[in-house]
Every structure is written in structure tokens, then in C-alpha cells.
Amino acid sequence: MTTMNVSLPDELKTFVDERVTHDGYGSTSEYVRDLIRRDRERGHLRDLVLEGANSGPGVVADAAYFKALRQRISTEG
Template sequence: MATMNISLSDKQKAFIEEDVRDGGYVSTSDYMRDLVRQRQREKAEQTLRELIAEGLASGPAVPMEPDFFDKAKDRLEAKMATKVAEE
């Protein structure tokens, strides 16, 4: 596991130490890892919201043929085979 040193004001350090005690964390490192995980979840949720909005703004859904993905896979495999043969 990697380590990181950070500088905090005395007030920030006291706040974290109190939060560690009150929040049932094992250590300050445990507390900081939890904060990072929370922020990662927030960013992932924001990305998902943006992708959903983009999808909704792209217009109505268009029906596809049942074998659409099979054909797309076949085209990709053929393209990759051609590229490998050229090398």
C-alpha cells in the first residue's frame, strides 16, 4: 500500500481526529481511505448522470435487427484479421 504525506492546519487535524473517534474508524488512514472511496463514488455517479442525460438528449431509440451485434462482431473480426494479415 502506498503512503502519502499531507499538511493540515491544527483545526483540520483536530476535526479529523474527532471524526475518527466518533465515526468508529480504526485509524486516520481508514478515515482518509473512506473519504477517497466516497469521492470516487460521487464522481462515478456524476459520470453516469451525464451519460444518461446524453442518451436521453440523443433522440428516440431506433429499433435494431436481432442480429445487429452479431454482424457488428463479424465485421470487427474481419477488419482485425485483415489488419493482422497486412502486418
């Protein structure tokens, strides 16, 4: 594991300390790692949304679509 040092103004340090205590993190490092993971996940979700938005129109999800989906699931299961 690699170590990083981060300088924070007192106001942000107090905020982080409060989040660590309030949210039950074991340490400041654990809190920061969680923030980084969440940011990475948000970026991944954003990429997926953009990919979907750029993929063109999808199929119509009407009653017939869901009926066919249920049939496919019951025969594959």
C-alpha cells in the first residue's frame, strides 16, 4: 500500500473528523478510501449512462416485452 499526505484547512479537517466519527469509519484513511471508491463508481456509472444515451433507441418495454422476458427466464432457469 502507498501512503499519501494531504493538507487540509482546519475547517475541512474538522468536517472529515466528524464524518469519521458519525459514519463509523475506523480512521480518516478508511473514510478517504471510501470517498475515492465512490467517486470511481460514480465515474463508471456516468460512463455507462453516456454509453446508453449514445447507443440509439432501445426496444419498447411494453406488456408484450415483459411477457416474452418472463417466458425466456422460465425456459432458461
